[in-house]
Amino acid sequence: MSTDRQQYSIANQMALIAAYAAEHRLTIVRTYIDEGISGLRINNQLGLIGLINDVQSGAADFGNVLVRDVSRWGRFQDTDESAYYEFICKLAGVKVLYCAEVFENDGSPMSGLWKNMKRLMAAEDSRNQSAKVFAGQSRIAGLGYWVGGRPGFALRRELIDATGKSRGFLEHGQQKALQTDRVLLRAGPPDEIAIVRWIFESFVGGKEETAIARELNARGIVNHRRVPWNLQMIGRILRNENYTGNTVYYRTSNYLRGRRVINAKAKWIRGVAALEQIVPRKVFDAAQRIIERRIRQRLSTDELLKKLRVLQHRLGALSHNAINRVKGGPSADLYERRFGSLRNAYALIGYVPDGDYSYLDTRGERANLIKQLAAEIAGRVSGVGPDLIAERAGGCMAVKDGSFISLRVVRCWKHSQKHCLAWTLRRSSKQRPGITVVVRLDEQNKQPLDYILTSRDSIPKRPLIMTEAVVRKRYRRRFESAAGLIHGIQMMLARGPRLSS
Known part of the structure; x- marks a missing residue:
């Protein structure tokens, strides 16, 4: 099913299906709706999933499924997937009827030919729409407007109209209502800006991300997600080019709801000087050099475990502080990031620390x-x-x-x-x-x-x-x-x- 902003809204589809049912003397006993959900994948289509489950379990108290047209059954990029779900219904004795199509779904060769062609057209339409949307968003992002969801810490979204006049700031969950409106990224309150600058200065000065997060939590600093600070959150701030005054689009992509891909920096679309600079460029670049140097020097899992095993044989007992005291060696934070926790790393080398750590x-x-x-x-x-x-x-x-x-x-x-x-x-x-x-x-x-x-x-x-x-x-x-x-x-x-x- 589509959203109300598309040509065939839920109400329109239900009206057409009701008219078809009345014309063919059918009684509608149950309705399955996927409102506002893309038809590219079944994962989030709870209505279709519920229908298939009812049909397979024998709980279906109906003999026909009425669908507006073939595209409403799903815009699956693999057309065999669409046919598979229809075949499940057919095996259970439930017939799928397409109310607005020019052909009868009677199993004839012409019917099969029409359905396959319509499924290919639905899949191709999704690909065309995706290309058009991406081209439009890329152009908007290149002009310095914000394209995306919730911005990072110490950043705000300002809504402006077609003349550039501000309509106010958007809160979390709010979206623009008019197609002619645009969204600009703005620097947040001074206290949050000061925290971002402190994070960069601390990291460039030698502090690890975990230590920064712990200090922020100890100080009672609240972040934009209202959750405790952690290593990943600090890392995202340190890598976010928005703080230098640039907007960045297309860092990652998942084309047609597929696998998420991290795109090369050469493909990123930047809006240069789109907002107030929060962090000096030289400080940001210094942070990137530290991150890149750590990546280049990254040890393999076997090498990390070997160093940990040698250290355990030398010291007899391991701890967070003991690992950090080794000059030039991997930090305890690195082991935690790679293995999830120090205890997981200990288990892989066969070391059992004294004490009960089940509370962790x-x-x-x-x-x-x-x-x-x-x-x-x-x-x-x-x-x-x-x-x-x-x-x-x-x-x-x-x-x-x-x-x-x-x-x-x-x-x-x-x-x-x-x-x-x-x-x-x-x-x-x-x-x-x-x-x-x-x-x-x-x-x-x-x-x-x-x-x-x-x-x-x-x-x-x-x-x-x-x-x-x-x-x-x-x-x-x-x-x-x-x-x-x-x-x-x-x-x-x-x-x-x-x-x-």
């Missing part, structure tokens, strides 16, 4: 727990902003009175001396005024055991090892459910700043 496998689950809890608090506590500011051991949310709600997750472990369960509570690197929620995990570190509600000042400067006895003594406000916690937060905020443990 559940970091994603703890992050999701924080996000879910933050969403519940924002939805039920008035005056709390919806944005979660990422922190290393949790996050925090801003309250309209200027205070914050800090969220922390603490893992459970067994105390070897006291022979009991314990939890380690550490202060955030950046203490914010307000209240703190501490989520204690159960013995398996899978589910919340309880929720502790306290003030910022009750979190000690030194790490606190909490046993059940310590928790009962220091923290009175404990809740077994998130609902109880949210009620407690509402009560504390209503009472004002006089908070105690």
Whole structure:
């Protein structure tokens, strides 16, 4: 099915199909719609996928499928794919009828000839449209206008009309409505520009991407995607030529929804000096030289593992710091990027580090727990902003009175001396005024055991090892459910700043 902006909208197609059904005394019992979805691939065509599944499973309570024309069945570049899906229906006793075609789909040689020709025409039409769209977008990009989706950090999209007059800035998810309008890329707020410059200066000065990301997270800097900073995000900023004042189009492509291809720099289409320069060209070029030098010096996987094995035999034990102390050797960050984690690299050389590092496998689950809890608090506590500011051991949310709600997750472990369960509570690197929620995990570190509600000042400067006895003594406000916690937060905020443990 097409979108409403195309010639045959959903409503038009449904009206034509309804008229065909009435003329042929057929009753429409079910409707499958792929609204606004390209017919090039079946992956995202949930309507067609649902139809095929119902037909194959025997759940179909109909004997005919009415389609406007052959192109609506799909514009697959391999015409055999279109025939295959129709053949599945045929095997199940379900006939596909094309309502607007001049031929009857009766299985005759002429019918087959018509269908194959129409399928080829539909595939060719997609190729022609793709070429026209690419030519138009290339011309627009070459003139310095922005062609693409969401820009990077510290960048904004400004909508202008045909005369060049600004219509305002587009927020995430917004698009232009008029074909004559254009979009310009603009530099963002001064504080974000300062962060981008600091990232480039730090990288050129010798800092690794991971170290930069960790420092930004520790400082509570929020990025444009509202997620914690990571190596990949810093890398994209360092390689983004937009910060030099140029727009760049056609860095990657996936022709006709095919495999994504990284295009050579010679094919890139640039809009030179299309926006304010954020990073000096010489600083940007210095960053590119560092990146290119690392690529040229890239060691193979076998060479990396060999160096790690030699280091383990020499030192006996491996760690992040031990690897980084080797002059001229691969960094621990490189091993993490290549193998996913240091533990994966250790496993490949047969090295088992001392200690239990299983908690690393559940970091994603703890992050999701924080996000879910933050969403519940924002939805039920008035005056709390919806944005979660990422922190290393949790996050925090801003309250309209200027205070914050800090969220922390603490893992459970067994105390070897006291022979009991314990939890380690550490202060955030950046203490914010307000209240703190501490989520204690159960013995398996899978589910919340309880929720502790306290003030910022009750979190000690030194790490606190909490046993059940310590928790009962220091923290009175404990809740077994998130609902109880949210009620407690509402009560504390209503009472004002006089908070105690």
